[in-house]
Amino acid sequence: IRTGQGLMLLSGEVGSGKTTLANYLLNWLRQQQIPTSFIFNSRLNVGDLFDFVLFDFGIACESKDKSVKHSLLIAWLLTRYRAGKTPILIVDEAQGLSSAVLEEIRLLLNLESSREKLLQIVLVGQPELEEKLDRPELRQLRQRITVHCKIGPLNSAETELYVHRRLRVAGARDEPIFLSDALNAVHFYSGGIPRVINILCEHALINAYTDQIRQVT
Numbered sequence: 001i002r003t004g005q006g007l008m009l010l011s012g013e014v015g016s017g018k019t020t021l022a023n024y025l026l027n028w029l030r031q032q033q034i035p036t037s038f039i040f041n042s043r044l045n046v047g048d049l050f051d052f053v054l055f056d057f058g059i060a061c062e063s064k065d066k067s068v069k070h071s072l073l074i075a076w077l078l079t080r081y082r083a084g085k086t087p088i089l090i091v092d093e094a095q096g097l098s099s100a101v102l103e104e105i106r107l108l109l110n111l112e113s114s115r116e117k118l119l120q121i122v123l124v125g126q127p128e129l130e131e132k133l134d135r136p137e138l139r140q141l142r143q144r145i146t147v148h149c150k151i152g153p154l155n156s157a158e159t160e161l162y163v164h165r166r167l168r169v170a171g172a173r174d175e176p177i178f179l180s181d182a183l184n185a186v187h188f189y190s191g192g193i194p195r196v197i198n199i200l201c202e203h204a205l206i207n208a209y210t211d212q213i214r215q216v217t
Contacts, residue, residue, distance in 0.1 A: 001029075004086060005146040006117045007109055009133075010124045012151030015195030018124050021151070022092050025122070035080060035087035042096030046104045053089060077111055077118040090122045095129035099137055106141040153192030159183065162194065163201055178204070182216045 001008070012018050022038070029036045037056035044052065050069040054061050059076050061069055080087055091097065091105070111118040123129065133142045154162055160183045167177055178186070182204065190196035204216045 001088065001120055001122075004116045004120065006120055007141075007144045008120070008122045008147040008149070009129070009145050010122060010149050010151070011127060011130055013153070013193060014126060015193045016151045016153065017194050018126075018151060019092055020194075022090055022122070022124050026090060029088055034085055037087070037089045038092070039090070040092040042091065042093040044101065045098070046100055049101055049104060057087060074111060074118075081113060081118050086117065086120055088120050088122065090124065092124045094123040094125035095127075095132060096125075099132075099135070102132075102138055102141055106144065109144055154187070154194065154197070155192060156184065156187045159187040159190070159192055159197060162197060166198075166201070176215060178216045 010018055010021065019040075026036060026038055035057055037053045039049070039052050039056075041052075047064070047066060050066060050073070054069060054073060057073075057076060059072055061072050063069065077087065089105075089108070097105075105121060105123075108119055109117065109121065132138065133145075163178055163183060163186065178201070186197055186200050186204075190200055208214075208216050
């Protein structure tokens with residue numbers, strides 16, 4: 001984003017932490033006072049896309065005409081460009097976008113000055129999004145992806161660090177709560193997916209509390 005890459009893709013399995021990263025990115029962008037639009041409802045049509053984007057960017061528009069919305073967006077982006085700010089559009093759960101909406105996103109990427117894009121876009125989605133982008137009708141959009149980041153599952157050591165970090169943030173002291181065999185089991189059954197790690201550990205803690213056990217074995 002700092003280097004103006006244009007279109008970026010973040011993909012990963014369900015529960016791997018994509019939305020967490022997207023929200024972290026969103027907070028960082030707001031701290032930098034960069035205008036942002038965050039779309040988390042991918043079941044929308046082209047008209048909805050423009051409505052969401054205009055609303056998030058604070059652009060007033062009473063017209064239902066797509067061309068009017070498009071013109072207002074261009075004028076606003078040019079104003080931001082002159083002010084030295086390149087707005088960011090983040091689309092979560094992008095695997096649910098229709099081909100028509102994805103094509104409209106491609107057209108938005110055509111908005112550029114002689115030196116850089118007027119709008120940067122981050123698509124966040126499950127591996128199904130990668131499959132969708134492989135379709136022949138979306139090849140022009142696929143070619144525009146300059147950065148593709150994939151989130152993989154945590155390995156055993158990362159799972160252990162992740163659990164300890166979560167416990168420390170929650171107020172745990174230095175004494176071990178999950179023994180090493182318990183952490184190995186958590187990693188094995190979760191497959192290294194953070195959301196599943198959270199669920200397994202929470203249930204383990206509840207059961208340990210119920211049984212009045214200080215450590216999870």
